[in-house]
Amino acid sequence: MSDVRIGISGWRYAPWRGDFYPKGLVQRKELEFASREVNSIEINGSFYGLQTPQRYKAWGAETPDDFIFSIKAPRYITHVRRLVDIEQPLANFFASGLLGLKEKLGPILWQFPPSFRFDEHLFGDFLAQLPSSTDQARRIARRSAARLHVPGYLEAAVGKPLRHAVEIRNDSFCCPAFVNLLRQHNIALVVADTAGKWPYVEDVTADFLYLRLHGDAKLYVSGYSPQALRRWQRRIEAWAAGGQPQDAQLIDREYPISSTARDLYCYFDNDVKVRAPYDARHLLESLGLRPRA
Secondary structure (H helix, E strand, O other): OOOEEEEEEOOOOHHHEOOOEOOOOOHHHHHHHHOOOOOEEEEOHHHHOOOOHHHHHHHHHOOOOOOEEEEEOOHHHHHHOOOOOOHHHHHHHHOOOHHHHHHHEEEEEEEOOOOOOOOHHHHHHHHHHOOOEHHHHHHHHOOOOHHHOOOOOOOOOOOOEOOEEEEOOOHHHOOHHHHHHHHHOOOEEOEEEOOOOOOOOOOOOOOEEEEEEOOOOOOOOOOOOHHHHHHHHHHHHHHHOOOOOOOOOOOOOOOOOOOOOOEEEEEEOOOOOOOHHHHHHHHHHHOOOOOOO
């Protein structure tokens, strides 16, 4: 059986207040509310700066027992350092408290900027450094800066597998060498709908799928029509069942994919016009996965 998670990227947006969030709902209750409307949320504050064990612990406490968070990895690693000399930044990230989410910790998203071109050696070295379990991540975290060695920084579920997904925004990645690297490390290639602005590919490279829906007509703005949501529903059902859409847009068309059921994580990031939470909720309903209100 596959575990299908449909949610939103972030939850703290001023335009959502009085619309998706009921009028008068206090800001500190927004995560509690949102986590009862979808079954997963992608944390994106971690992209802009390191969070704290206390903050991750609070987020975990505010959400249902069966809830899952995905974590967007720091842009300092992907956009600033651009994968060069990242041993310390990686250790700092894993020491920042995300492991304390324990069973609520889902995949880690690594998003790369449009200016970042594929370098097989550099990227292969990066993927080799990513921990595949919480035990490995704790060992990496121990090498973090001393200032991060605060209570709770090493809390983690014991022996839990860690998943990673990579989102590309440069056409140089659309080559078999990149796809093969991801498959060697069981790392998902993000299926990113970006209104045609950046590459759209659907190669299955791991035992799970990771989708980011940024808007199909206008980036971060467009809502998805009922027809568009039905299309995504059919694709998600095919991937989760171990199949693949017949019209899948692939880099490597020769690779025989496994027919084993796969977990899937899908996040709407078309938040500007308050479309993301409603689109996520409608897709959940169409898949028969409406969480408890």
